[in-house]
Amino acid sequence: MNLEDEIRTALRRKEPSPEFTERVLARVSGMPVRRAPRPWVRWVAAMAASVLLAAGAMGYRQYQGERAKSQVLLAIRIAGGKLNKAQKRVQMLNAAHRNNS
Amino acid sequence: MKTAGFPLALVLFAGMAAGQQVKWNYDKLAARASDSVDVNLDGSVLRLAAKFLSSDDPDQAKAKKLVEGLKGIYVKTFEFKNAGEYSPADVESFRAQLHSPDWQRIVGVHGKEDGEDVDVYIKPEAKGIGGLAIIAAEPKELTLVNIVGPIDLDSLSELGGHFGIPEVEVEKKKEK
Numbered sequence: 615m616n617l618e619d620e621i622r623t624a625l626r627r628k629e630p631s632p633e634f635t636e637r638v639l640a641r642v643s644g645m646p647v648r649r650a651p652r653p654w655v656r657w658v659a660a661m662a663a664s665v666l667l668a669a670g671a672m673g674y675r676q677y678q679g680e681r682a683k684s685q686v687l688l689a690i691r692i693a694g695g696k697l698n699k700a701q702k703r704v705q706m707l708n709a710a711h712r713n714n715s
Numbered sequence: 716m717k718t719a720g721f722p723l724a725l726v727l728f729a730g731m732a733a734g735q736q737v738k739w740n741y742d743k744l745a746a747r748a749s750d751s752v753d754v755n756l757d758g759s760v761l762r763l764a765a766k767f768l769s770s771d772d773p774d775q776a777k778a779k780k781l782v783e784g785l786k787g788i789y790v791k792t793f794e795f796k797n798a799g800e801y802s803p804a805d806v807e808s809f810r811a812q813l814h815s816p817d818w819q820r821i822v823g824v825h826g827k828e829d830g831e832d833v834d835v836y837i838k839p840e841a842k843g844i845g846g847l848a849i850i851a852a853e854p855k856e857l858t859l860v861n862i863v864g865p866i867d868l869d870s871l872s873e874l875g876g877h878f879g880i881p882e883v884e885v886e887k888k889k890e891k
Contacts, residue, residue, distance in 0.1 A: 692858060
């Protein structure tokens with residue numbers, strides 16, 4: 615048998631066996647069905663992501679605000695303390711001056 | 716470099732035009748200090764902080780009222796291990812800016828016992844005080860304060876006695 619005959623034999627059309635279709639259908643019915651996700655699942659996922667992002671942004675804003683607040687109180691404590699001290703000195707000097715005169 | 720120079724000059728000019736914030740390079744002092752506090756709060760941060768200050772707490776409510784109209788608060792405190800680690804020349808560039816006609820020194824006290832000098836400068840404006848600068852120099856500590864915007868000195872002084880610092884009794888005029 616030459617090469618052409620071998621190829622022709624190999625590529626010759628073969629009819630499937632009578633039970634082939636039943637076997638394939640039986641196999642397919644046993645396989646899990648993969649369906650596309652339902653639209654509401656996507657919406658819920660998107661909303662959950664949005665809520666998480668918003669919560670993160672609010673938390674960061676809260677952190678920034680609390681930090682700014684503590685810095686303002688620190689600055690006022692230092693500045694006011696120095697001013698208060700200077701005022702006290704002036705009052706003491708005034709009192710001493712009044713006592714001397 | 717030329718392209719970077721123009722915006723920089725613009726920023727400096729804007730700062731000078733505002734004429735209130737005292738510019739000062741404190742890197743050398745910071746390097747020598749054993750401890751330091753550096754508070755830089757511009758208008759936007761002050762507005763944010765005001766939102767977080769409680770109106771129910773009396774001290775915070777006063778602080779809130781105090782900072783609401785301010786454009787900036789800048790405080791630098793340097794602590795040194797030994798006396799004499801900084802010199803008057805170190806703060807001269809800060810002080811020199813306060814010698815302009817815009818500023819007026821209202822208090823200058825020298826403590827013989829503790830060696831603390833405190834100079835208080837204000838920026839008088841038609842409606843009141845438009846800015847405040849304080850130079851408090853102790854042997855081992857130097858504090859520089861610059862508050863930009865309308866400030867109520869009595870409220871600030873009063874608050875200085877709160878938040879953990881014992882209040883100093885200041886004789887106040889009684890209204891008849």
